[in-house]
Amino acid sequence: MNPRFSVVIPFFNEAESLDELYQRLVAALEPLGSFEIIFIDDGSTDQSFTVAQRLFTADRRVRVIKFRRNLGKSAALSQGFQGARGELVVTIDADLQDEPREIPRLVEALDRFDLVTGWKQQRNDPWTKRFPSKVFNGAARLLFGVRLNDLNSGLKVMRREVATAIDLYGEFHRFVPILAFLQGFRIGEVPVGHHQRKYGQSKYGWKRFVRGALDLMTVAFLGRFANRPLHLFGTLGLGCFGLGFVIALYLTIIWWQGQSIGQRPLLTFAVLLMLTGLQFLFTGLLAELITSRSAPRRYPVEQVLDRQHGNGR
Numbered sequence: 001m002n003p004r005f006s007v008v009i010p011f012f013n014e015a016e017s018l019d020e021l022y023q024r025l026v027a028a029l030e031p032l033g034s035f036e037i038i039f040i041d042d043g044s045t046d047q048s049f050t051v052a053q054r055l056f057t058a059d060r061r062v063r064v065i066k067f068r069r070n071l072g073k074s075a076a077l078s079q080g081f082q083g084a085r086g087e088l089v090v091t092i093d094a095d096l097q098d099e100p101r102e103i104p105r106l107v108e109a110l111d112r113f114d115l116v117t118g119w120k121q122q123r124n125d126p127w128t129k130r131f132p133s134k135v136f137n138g139a140a141r142l143l144f145g146v147r148l149n150d151l152n153s154g155l156k157v158m159r160r161e162v163a164t165a166i167d168l169y170g171e172f173h174r175f176v177p178i179l180a181f182l183q184g185f186r187i188g189e190v191p192v193g194h195h196q197r198k199y200g201q202s203k204y205g206w207k208r209f210v211r212g213a214l215d216l217m218t219v220a221f222l223g224r225f226a227n228r229p230l231h232l233f234g235t236l237g238l239g240c241f242g243l244g245f246v247i248a249l250y251l252t253i254i255w256w257q258g259q260s261i262g263q264r265p266l267l268t269f270a271v272l273l274m275l276t277g278l279q280f281l282f283t284g285l286l287a288e289l290i291t292s293r294s295a296p297r298r299y300p301v302e303q304v305l306d307r308q309h310g311n312g313r
Ligand code: UDP
Pocket: 010, 011, 012, 013, 014, 042, 070, 071, 072, 073, 076, 092, 093, 094, 095, 097, 154, 201, 202, 203, 204
């Protein structure tokens, strides 16, 4: 029979933490119902896998997936989600920064939401991480209109259908609630405690900020225009081309009236605008070509009532 919970734990060189994490998790989950714990070894080079293997041998509820090399947290989560059998999927970081005792409160909130994420109200990280994170969360709130304070807590609980619906790759793990929101799932948050990293160090350096900002752009773009890219590029293209055309027309008229225009910076500007506009337009058409040729589009269907297929999903 399928367990109630699947806990998905990606880890990369967290050998010192895994035992303690396992024990705290079991203590937190046992009162809540049946569960499985899926460890994903994201190419660790320390003793992590040996520790996970030992847990696997000792407990039938533990499953372990090992990547050949480090592929990133998103890949690891995605792999775990695919195999999850639980009705609810829990994600938690392996480094003991998240507190397993908070899980019941997140689960409680699930009767109003499809995904509940932890809000690290008192975050125990250096300000060099907290400040950019504030900017990031603020930008995401503005762009998507989601009312969350903290997007990227390692601790989340969601219905399994959310986990299987979102497509995680690259470093999209920072956007799990947004990706769910864009599919029409109801998302919420619950304040949770947060600890300092006890062992080892953070696996992400300054690059996370650049990548986070770029990915924010990608998610915003895909969320809105994945199925109609020309609406974005075409609007920009027509805008630029139109403005350039009007300026060029004006220059043509005064040239007819006998003024010389060859030296005017405005001429260069007009040509530039028209060329840029055409570039945007053709980029948009290429994007349409790609989306029209790719696999059949999938839409976030919630339910199907159809006598041919029974009244299920
Ligand atoms: N992690 C992973 N693969 C990676 C980097 C990180 O599986 O390439 C795991 C890591 O072991 C931890 C979680 O993702 O369980 C969060 O990573 P980390 O604590 O380094 O991030 P931070 O807390 O600094 O945001």
